[in-house]
Amino acid sequence: MKVAIYPGSFDPITNGHLDIITRSSKIVDRLIIAVSKNNKKKTLFEINERVEMIKEVIKNENISNVEVDTFEGLLMAYANKKKANIVIRGLRAVSDFEYEFQMTGMNYKLNPKIETIFLMSLDKYQLISSKLIKEINALKGDVSQFVPKIVENKLIKKN
Numbered sequence: 226m227k228v229a230i231y232p233g234s235f236d237p238i239t240n241g242h243l244d245i246i247t248r249s250s251k252i253v254d255r256l257i258i259a260v261s262k263n264n265k266k267k268t269l270f271e272i273n274e275r276v277e278m279i280k281e282v283i284k285n286e287n288i289s290n291v292e293v294d295t296f297e298g299l300l301m302a303y304a305n306k307k308k309a310n311i312v313i314r315g316l317r318a319v320s321d322f323e324y325e326f327q328m329t330g331m332n333y334k335l336n337p338k339i340e341t342i343f344l345m346s347l348d349k350y351q352l353i354s355s356k357l358i359k360e361i362n363a364l365k366g367d368v369s370q371f372v373p374k375i376v377e378n379k380l381i382k383k384n
């Protein structure tokens with residue numbers, strides 16, 4: 226059974242994230258969206274808000290083999306706990322690759338049984354990042370083309 230983890234902070238989930246989720250759900254038996262509890266990272270949405278948004282988005286997209294969970298600590302320890310054998314990572318640009326390459330190498334050293342699969346963002350999603358979405362929203366800009374409607378509504382309420 227191919228069990229994959231797609232980790233991230235998802236603060237908030239974007240259409241780019243959703244694209245990676247949809248595409249990766251087609252190549253694995255089970256996909257776990259693992260929302261990171263990184264206390265060092267300042268987030269706009271609390272962890273429970275992020276989890277609920279992702280669950281709503283997944284439900285609306287009717288993707289059946291996806292579950293949402295939270296984790297903290299080492300990804301490889303979490304992957305062992307979940308009996309996952311794949312980590313999914315999305316790449317938007319060349320600048321993402323260097324960081325992801327280093328992280329993948331370290332993860333392999335920690336657990337060589339877990340493979341990392343990189344999915345390139347579709348060109349229409351390559352410029353989208355949660356950080357930019359939050360900045361546009363804070364400046365009262367229109368984020369509707371970058372995030373699902375549920376997320377847009379929650380972002381507007383944060384202003």
